[in-house]
Amino acid sequence: MAELKRLSESRDLTRIERIGAHSHIRGLGLDNSLEARAASEGMVGQLPARRAAGLILELIRQGKIAGRAVLLAGQPGTGKTALAMGIAKSLGAETPFASVAASELFSLELSKTEALTQAFRRAIGVRIKEEAEIIEGEVVEISIDRPLSAAAGSSAGPSGATAPGKTGRLTLKTTDMETVYELGGKMIEALGKEKVQSGDVIALDKASGKVTKLGRSIGRSRDYDAVGPHTKFVKCPEGELQKRKEVVHCVIT
Numbered sequence: 001m002a003e004l005k006r007l008s009e010s011r012d013l014t015r016i017e018r019i020g021a022h023s024h025i026r027g028l029g030l031d032n033s034l035e036a037r038a039a040s041e042g043m044v045g046q047l048p049a050r051r052a053a054g055l056i057l058e059l060i061r062q063g064k065i066a067g068r069a070v071l072l073a074g075q076p077g078t079g080k081t082a083l084a085m086g087i088a089k090s091l092g093a094e095t096p097f098a099s100v101a102a103s104e105l106f107s108l109e110l111s112k113t114e115a116l117t118q119a120f121r122r123a124i125g126v127r128i129k130e131e132a133e134i135i136e137g138e139v140v141e142i143s144i145d146r147p148l149s150a151a152a153g154s155s156a157g158p159s160g161a162t163a164p165g166k167t168g169r170l171t172l173k174t175t176d177m178e179t180v181y182e183l184g185g186k187m188i189e190a191l192g193k194e195k196v197q198s199g200d201v202i203a204l205d206k207a208s209g210k211v212t213k214l215g216r217s218i219g220r221s222r223d224y225d226a227v228g229p230h231t232k233f234v235k236c237p238e239g240e241l242q243k244r245k246e247v248v249h250c251v252i253t
C-alpha cells in the first residue's frame with residue numbers, strides 16, 4: 001500500500017502541459033533592420049511590440065542580457081507568450097522554449113520549488129564541444145571475408161545481411177597515403193547501412209564507430225554518364241587519414 005501511495009504522489013509538470021496554440025509562430029517576422037513586417041513568420045500586427053522584442057533578441061544574440069529577465073505586461077491574450085516564443089524561435093532550433101502558467105503551479109501537489117526547478121531544467125540547452133578522432137578518406141576497396149559455411153554470405157561488398165562474426169578489410173586513401181583497416185562485424189554492418197562503396201569519401205568516428213558518407217570522390221566522376229540530383233562530388237582528402245576534429249552537439253532536455 002505504501003508503495004502505491006508514493007507512486008500516485010510523484011507527479012510531473014510535463015503531464016499537464018497545455019496544448020500549444022502557438023504552433024503557427026516561426027519567429028518575430030522582422031526585416032534586416034529589425035522593423036516588423038505586417039505579416040511574417042506566423043506573426044501579424046503588434047508592430048511596436050514585435051520591434052521591441054527584436055531589440056531584446058539582438059541583446060540576447062550579443063550576450064548582453066545573460067542572467068537577466070524581461071517582464072512583458074499586457075491584457076490577457078494580447079500576445080506576450082507569442083512574443084517570447086517568437087524570440088526563442090528566432091534564436092534557432094537549439095534554443096528550448098518552456099512555458100509555465102501560474103494556475104498550473106498552484107494546482108499542483110508538487111512543491112513549488114520543485115515545479116519551478118523542473119521548468120528551469122527544461123529551459124536549459126547545453127552545447128558540448130569536443131575533439132573527436134576521425135578517420136577521413138576515399139574508399140579504395142572493401143573486402144569481406146567469405147565465411148566458412150558457403151551459404152552464409154559473399155565477398156561482393158558490405159551490403160546485405162551481416163553475420164556477427166564477419167571480418168573484412170577496408171582500404172582508405174588520401175592524396176598522400178593509403179592504409180588498410182581490419183573490419184569487424186559491427187563496422188561491416190555500419191558500412192552496409194550507409195551503402196558505402198569504392199570511390200566514396202567517408203568519415204569514421206573512432207570512438208563511436210559512426211560512419212558518415214561525405215560524397216563521391218571527384219576522381220570517380222567519369223565513372224558515370226549521368227548522376228542523381230543527390231549525388232555530391234567531393235575532393236579526395238589531403239594529408240593524414242586520421243585527424244582530430246572539433247565536433248559540437250547540443251543537448252536539450
Ligand SMILES: Nc1ncnc2c1ncn2[C@@H]1O[C@H](COP(=O)(O)OP(=O)(O)OP(=O)(O)O)[C@@H](O)[C@H]1O
Pocket residue numbers: 021022025042043044045046074075076077078079080081082083
Ligand atoms: N502578433 C500575433 N500574431 C499572430 N498570432 C498572435 C499574435 N499575438 C498573439 N497571437 C496568438 O494569439 C493567441 C493568444 O496570445 P498569447 O497566448 O501569446 O497571449 P498572452 O498575452 O500570453 O495571454 P495570457 O496573458 O492569457 O497568457 C495565441 O494563440 C497566440 O499565438
